[in-house]
Amino acid sequence: MVEVTAPTFFDRSHWGRIYVTGDDRLRFLHNQSTNDFQQRLPGQGCDTVFVSSTARTLDLASAYIDDEGVLLLVSPGMSAELISWMDRYIFFADKVTLTDKTDATFAITLLGAKVDQLLAQMGVDSPDNVPGSHVHATVLDSVTIQVARGTGLATPGYTLIGPKEHHAAILQWLKQHQVAQMSAEQWEIHRIRQGRPMPGHELTDQENPLEAGLWQTISFEKGCYIGQETIARLNTYQGVKKQLWGFQLEKPVLAGASLQLDGSQVGKLTSVAVDDDGVWGLGYLRTKAGGAGLTLDVEDTTARAVEIPFVSRGYLDSGSEDK
Helix, strand or coil: CCCCCCCEEEECCCCEEEEEECCCHHHHHHHHECCCCCCCCCCCEEEEEEECCCCCEEEEEEEEECCCEEEEEECCCCHHHHHHHHHCCCCCCCCCEEEECHHHEEEEEEECCCHHHHHHHHCCCCCCCCCCCEEEEEECCCEEEEEEECCCCCCCEEEEEEEHHHHHHHHHHHHHCCCEECCHHHHHHHHHHHCCCCECCCECCCCCCCCCCEHHHCCCCCCCCCCHHHHHHHHHCCCCCEEEEEEEECCCCCCCCEEEECCEEEEEEEEEEEECCEEEEEEEEEHHHCCCCCEEEECCEEEEEECCCCCECHHHHHCCCCC
16 A cells, blocks of 8 residues: 655645534435444544445545534535435435535545654644544644544545634645655555545446445444335345456556456456556446456556555455355
């Protein structure tokens, strides 16, 4: 896994933030996405996937539960689409309100070495050592922010969310304390090498969360929710036909290129990035074709399948094949 060896921050303010309020908010989100919300308490959080009625992926979101509502951190450009989609399922008696907080707030992720020390310097106690745990804290004397465990990557760290008017002050503090800023290109390299799927690339109307390696975001014990029947059937009958893998390529190719094995197409690249270590890709590969270590042809070069730490594979981790 590509490592972040020094304290680093990535400004995720361009990501979407939706605040879900009302007495029925937990029941509503429980019924609209893949994870279990009914048992969540304030200060807890989780990742969850919004899917269509046929379990096709819309977006991977991080949810933070507090006393007044649930804050959803969603992918860039997805807040309006998800609000419109969820709004269709709010019925007359439902006590649920959806508010787009993207323009009114900021989000900054801290990752890499010694980030706990950074929080301490800000005067913040670290949240519980459970992904999604979060606290509200006052920093820089008078700025109240939400501090959540998690980075949106496989790299440990924290995400700070607060009112937009304090965005510049937090950025200035980080730069004064010599915390390096990660560029959008660097974040893209990390997410590809670690296997974080994104809408328009790995999360589309052609994939479901099991294929995308997002088993950790799915509750198989809870009751009915949108897309549940399809997901349950795929799990019960071990029907995952393709899986998301990382790939190391000999030279760059465009995303969308076909992955070939013995002259037959067995997959497709969805994202490609280049760094000092080489050329890296994400893509879907037929389960029966193989996995890590498999070498495939792609255009005029080759791609070797590699493990990616962000994903989980459910029953597939034990070596079971699809039927």
